[in-house]
Amino acid sequence: MNQRDLFYKWLFYSGAALLFLVLQSWVLNRLSLWDGVHPFLPPMLALMPSLLENRDESALFAVIFGFFSDLFMPSPVPGFYTLVFLAIAVLSGLIAGRLLMPGFLCAAVCSAMGLVLCGLVHLLTALSHPSISLPDALGVIGRELALSLPFSPAIFWLDRKIYVRMRDL
DSSP states (O other): OOHHHHHHHHHHHHHHHHHHHHHHHHTGGGOOOBTTBOOOOHHHHHHHHHHHSOHHHHHHHHHHHHHHHHHHSOOSSTTHHHHHHHHHHHHHHHIIIIISOSSHHHHHHHHHHHHHHHHHHHHHHHTTSTTOOHHHHHHHHHHHHHHHGGGHHHHHHHHHHHHHHHHTO
């Protein structure tokens, strides 16, 4: 694959992520489905290319995606999404390469892992606030996981289409 094809491949992955981010901001953030909790797609968007692609390239994608997420989304500490998305992309790449075959099951397992890890790290930063209780915060993580996980197959399907199309060039 030459440099131009590599550029277009990651541009298409970025476009797919942007499509789901528009869905997130215009539709999903306005829904209050389960006690004020709505689906949260960015962790899945950061980790899906790592199931299909080279670990170095997908880790760089996760860092860049996390950087822009830190710029445009509220986070508890500076660089939160950059570090968390890098960690979940690397872990997903390891799971996809060593434990499970990349597919819908692997995408669901890695998505659940990414959402839980993101929620737990967010919880650790929020526990210093006295009004946050551990059972309530874990309940929010569980509800967010239940609402977000159904989007995993759609995100994986679109990223897999990009992977197959660019692989055949």
